[in-house]
């Protein structure tokens with residue numbers, strides 16, 4: 001009989017630690033519902049003690065998502081653990097994930113603790129957590145660079161204290177597949193009570209090896225839980241991609257011989273939702289979820305696929321949710337059809353007023369764009385001026401003029417709280433002129449560190465442009481996303497969305513470092 005591989009999604013915690021990917025409570029809740037539809041086993045909803053906002057997000061997810069186990073991260077101290085337990089109180093099934101660094105480098109330089117102190121703190125933390133929750137995961141941070149004898153001592157002790165899952169992070173993405181696989185195997189062989197816990201892998205992608213390392217941890221090491229994120233979102237080069245792990249294990253079941261609970265047809269919708277919410281665009285050639293992942297451009301490949309699909313395709317696009325972007329609504333669709341589609345997409349509006357605002361936006365879009373896809377609807381509701389979260393700046397109108405040989409000009413009207421501002425500027429192009437006009441009034445002083453434009457739906461110039469703007473100010477990095485058939489308008493919306501995030505003071509404690 002095949003073993004079960006547990007999929008532990010940490011998009012909302014490790015993924016959220018990517019610069020600028022921080023999400024609001026409602027955004028996290030929407031993604032958590034999609035993860036539930038995807039049937040992930042465990043959702044790491046956040047790090048409850050890191051901020052009031054994250055506490056509320058974990059709590060809301062714990063109260064509303066019933067099918068997956070809901071987990072909160074906690075440093076190995078009583079305050080963090082108690083806060084995690086409090087946020088998780090309403091969950092159907094909950095897990096506390098506590099961690100402390102065990103590598104010599106981290107203990108000495110970061111924690112300034114001796115190995116004996118770390119050993120004691122890890123034990124006490126698990127003992128305390130176990131009194132609050134029956135499902136406890138322990139992670140030795142920077143585990144892969146830790147001394148094997150010390151790691152065995154710590155892990156044996158925390159299993160004795162009641163840890164039910166042991167997760168071995170390659171925190172800095174230093175591992176290579178064979179060595180990581182054997183590392184897990186050695187731990188399991190040397191620790192006398194290792195059979196009392198489920199072993200888990202958590203790999204970062206600094207060398208582009210996160211998925212390969214995780215799979216080696218499963219195949220060679222015998223791990224039965226993989227920690228991963230949608231689109232591989234995560235600090236620096238990211239984390240292990242959920243979609244790649246799932247499709248590798250499913251497609252090569254002959255080799256892995258493992259069962260999964262995942263409903264793969266929900267992968268592409270999840271990928272789109274995460275990228276639209278965070279502003280982290282998916283590269284076109286990304287496995288499984290990239291726009292080109294199933295596109296055959298060369299004549300030889302096209303010919304082969306037409307004759308027999310499996311000549312060049314090892315997976316079917318529709319099995320991972322491609323093709324679900326059929327035209328769903330149009331100009332003549334009514335409020336009820338719109339509301340129903342929102343429900344089908346798992347989008348819950350807080351009030352009838354919000355639905356009315358979103359519906360008005362939808363009608364406006366349908367006047368300018370004949371076919372409305374799910375992606376358009378998701379972009380529309382991701383727009384903060386619809387959900388009215390953290391909305392201080394709002395675009396009122398924009399006009400711009402560009403002509404060959406002339407310097408482009410833009411005039412922007414936007415609201416800042418209750419006050420309306422008009423601003424004009426010239427610029428290198430109409431986008432530059434529009435953003436400069438806004439900045440001339442706001443005077444944020446933020447540095448623009450990323451600007452990217454993407455078509456929301458492919459195949460036509462009618463498609464909406466989705467713009468991501470990343471701003472940096474005094475150590476804070478935020479992403480703003482804006483969508484509109486006019487990319488200059490989308491750019492102004494994205495800029496204002498980023499300014500709104502800078503405007504809202506979300507405090508946060510880093511999980512690492």
Ligand code: KIV
Pocket residue numbers: 014099139140141142169170171172202204511512
């Ligand atoms: O990468 C890491 O070490 C982590 C731990 C907190 C599990 O994310």
Ligand code: ZN
Pocket residue numbers: 014169171202204
């Ligand atoms: Zn991590």
